[in-house]
Amino acid sequence: MKKIFLGLALIAGTFAFAQSTSTSTEATTPSTSSPKIKFGLKAGLNVSNLSNMDMNSKAGFYGGVFVNIPVAKDFSVQPEVLYNAVGAKEKGGSNAKLNLEYLSVPVMFQYKALPNLYVEAGPQFSFLIDARLKKSASTGALKNATQSFDFGIGLGAGYNLTKNIGVNVRYTAGLSDIVKTKYQYGYDREGSVRNGVFQVGVNYKF
Template sequence: MKKLKVKLGVVAVLLMLVGVKQASAQEARSGIKGGLNLSNLYVDDVDDENVRGGFNAGIYTQIMVGETFAIQPELLYSAKGAKTEYDNTFGNGETDFNLNYIEAPILATFKLGDAADIHIGPYFGYLVSAKSKSTNDTVFGGIDSEGELDRDNFNKFDYGLAGGIGFNFSALTIGLRYNYGLAEIAKSDRAETFLGDSKNSTAQVYAAFNLQ
């Protein structure tokens, strides 16, 4: 995830330097979007953390504030979570966390000519469903369980920072984005046992279709 953030930052800076020379009045874009989530959680006392695949889908619009600047609100369904492996006094195993959010990013958008847009700003999320599935090899034997942690074990609200870049091809935009969560997701003592002070961390690849 850290390498991805560095690469996105380098690309964004290079394109901004090129785009400044092309600054002119640009048209706003609105439409539908969707793509792939690569999610993870920062988990304490875990030997291995595995990226979990999910998806994002929703709508977006741009509100032009200046010739090359816009505010881009979005409304998305976003499937997040992680797969974690642990090894402690009671045994070892793997837990798959599935967390589904309705998210509302509100992004400052810098338009680099017609070629690309850079986005940065806060996002706010509301947890609509959650479940976990564990495979455990304990001192008592092997155990498979599903639904150990449900929505009541997690904080309902999430928030953080989002940043990325979109490349425009006529009515199609292909983009990369990274969402860095700032809110702890565990609520109950049971959830904290598994997750500690974990926060969401999600890289996204998406396609957006301009319907305006």
């Protein structure tokens, strides 16, 4: 819980700083056409899997808010706060699913390669909300067997269709072993279990 509160405090501070900077810039340079700080919403599809678990990918949902902060002509920083539903699905016709839910905080560094096209990369800090193995009509809790924090690196790109609406893709590779050492999740495994998530979605800037 302390990590979650710390992450939320960090993001709240970032948003407050961004808003303060935007207000200050508008007050001191009202006639300039420099890029402005923009807030927005984003949502889309996750296709996720877990390394060393011999499981198939599963689909999930992500959604949340972001602030885009220009730092140079073609560069910006974009902190986000997202709900992330990830995990994996058992092979062999079974409907068993390992469902992991995170509050994720990506901080993307974006470069505008073309007027409407950008590429991005940056770290992602994720805080576990819940972990469950769903099998037929039964559900087993796995939160105690799962690490409460996950760190990853994201790489992606986006295209602005209009001034306000855009589409984006991103792959986030987890670098942390998400399973606590004394647990196996009920599956044989060798090596670390890491999240791997491909995202595709839309965003709206205010």
